[in-house]
Amino acid sequence: MKARIFVTLKGGVLDPQGKAIHHALEGLGFTGVNDVRAGKLIELDLADGTSDDDIDAMCRKLLANTVIENYRIEKVA
Amino acid sequence: MKSAVIVFPGSNCDRDLAVAFEAVSGTKPAMIWHRDTELPDDLDLIGVPGGFSYGDYLRSGAMAARSPVMQAVAKAAERGTYVLGICNGFQVLTESGLLPGALLRNASGHFICRDVGLTVDNAQSAFTSKYDAGETISFPVAHHDGNYFADADTLDRLEGEGRVALRYAENCNGSARDIAGILNEAGNVLGMMPHPERVIEPAHGKTDGRRLFEGLVEGLLARA
Numbered sequence: 001m002k003a004r005i006f007v008t009l010k011g012g013v014l015d016p017q018g019k020a021i022h023h024a025l026e027g028l029g030f031t032g033v034n035d036v037r038a039g040k041l042i043e044l045d046l047a048d049g050t051s052d053d054d055i056d057a058m059c060r061k062l063l064a065n066t067v068i069e070n071y072r073i074e075k076v077a
Numbered sequence: 078m079k080s081a082v083i084v085f086p087g088s089n090c091d092r093d094l095a096v097a098f099e100a101v102s103g104t105k106p107a108m109i110w111h112r113d114t115e116l117p118d119d120l121d122l123i124g125v126p127g128g129f130s131y132g133d134y135l136r137s138g139a140m141a142a143r144s145p146v147m148q149a150v151a152k153a154a155e156r157g158t159y160v161l162g163i164c165n166g167f168q169v170l171t172e173s174g175l176l177p178g179a180l181l182r183n184a185s186g187h188f189i190c191r192d193v194g195l196t197v198d199n200a201q202s203a204f205t206s207k208y209d210a211g212e213t214i215s216f217p218v219a220h221h222d223g224n225y226f227a228d229a230d231t232l233d234r235l236e237g238e239g240r241v242a243l244r245y246a247e248n249c250n251g252s253a254r255d256i257a258g259i260l261n262e263a264g265n266v267l268g269m270m271p272h273p274e275r276v277i278e279p280a281h282g283k284t285d286g287r288r289l290f291e292g293l294v295e296g297l298l299a300r301a
Contacts, residue, residue, distance in 0.1 A: 014184055016185070067171075
């Protein structure tokens, strides 16, 4: 069983990396990019039967810092 | 006085911090490896040093905060042992929940390595007792993730309770309300981005940091 964890900065938390990417896109001549926010994708290969609670606990205890980040869990069959 | 300095893989200010502890107290701190699960008995002071613990993987300080030794540091802090986290050490303390908030990437996106002016906001703490309130001092900073962030309620509480120990005289990294160093509720844990241990000898160019260590040690000796 696999799970993909998307970790993103909360709204209102400054994202200098996203800003730099935005700037670089503009430098390449791409117009119409309103904003860029960068995040992380963490792929977990899990033992079958790993509970949703356990995956959520992994996110809360380590994978995301909930002071500044949100996370979303996507289970892949 | 018994002190210890925690050493993570990737710490690089552990020796400087140990030298500072020894210079003012006359005794060598124990160097504690991150896998250790117990600390020496009756520690008065624990240093969590700067560096790039675990290569800053995942988030700065995130892996170190979950290492076995930090459980022991948290227990010691609860018992009243003084804990000083500098730079990566500050990031470790916020990641471990010993201090509120988080350290974000510098607003400029750049790594900053230079001297920065600081204002002593609270000169009553065990860490700042040898400074005058409102005094301006200068410490080096060397970090990529020093932009202090906390929600408005937390910031209000920190300010209202006198838990902002140091502020940037010139905000170099985008930190909320110019915060450079904060105390925990009990006042025995301080986290700060600037490096006092790098300015303790005349040969360093200035000695502004020495009083932080002197104040700590004098307070501890008076308590003993």
